[in-house]
Amino acid sequence: MKEALRQARKAGEEGEIPVGAVVVSNGRIISKAYNQCERLNDPTAHAEIQAITSACYELQSKFLEDCDLYVTLEPCPMCAGALYWARIRTLYYGSDDTQRGYSLHNKSLLHPKTKIFKGLFREESEALLKDFFNNLRTN
């Protein structure tokens, strides 16, 4: 999760909403990514989507059944849907997303076998987002 936070900070430094994600397989980080929607002009370029795509490329598999995803913010429905298709083993996330989090919808957006742990480094994850939006408002 510390690497996910580092990725989120990178996003913030580039003017992106600070969200970072990593995929871990057998205790090793196999992909890391941060939100790049602005730079790429791509609404699908969330940290999770990029981390999933990279991890699948690394493993040459479209399933991540033995992998865990760490992300600083609760995934949106799009990303939860991607995690469903990837059959991710465990989802760890930091901050809740009370506006666009997948958990506001039907919980079955995730795969039934996926385990979920929330609140990991919640304060650090939230602080990054709060600082980012505070800066936006004052600048």
Add this chain to the structure above:
Amino acid sequence: MKEALRQARKAGEEGEIPVGAVVVSNGRIISKAYNQCERLNDPTAHAEIQAITSACYELQSKFLEDCDLYVTLEPCPMCAGALYWARIRTLYYGSDDTQRGYSLHNKSLLHPKTKIFKGLFREESEALLKDFFNNLRTN
């Protein structure tokens, strides 16, 4: 929608589940794509995601508020979530997806401003999928 069907046929010819999508802006097709999950080993490589990413690149905008998406199969939650972020103006789709369609979930997976028209070339869209899965079973 005819071009989306052509894209879907391409997918089927390559051993992919036959789904195709196009994005139209000002009466012009600005992107077309077909499902490539197998070839790319990427569970996010649905026709819609690729069509959205290409259309955004073409327009250099992360919003597709003046664009319409035509897709042969009802989008899944991941793709509906992507269409939400892209703020697509109109979604036209062919076949219903009674197993993984977004409409099995909360309708608000799509953007509230998105208009929805379903059943366009439904028979042709369904036939492609049925033939594909029949062939899988007999081979």
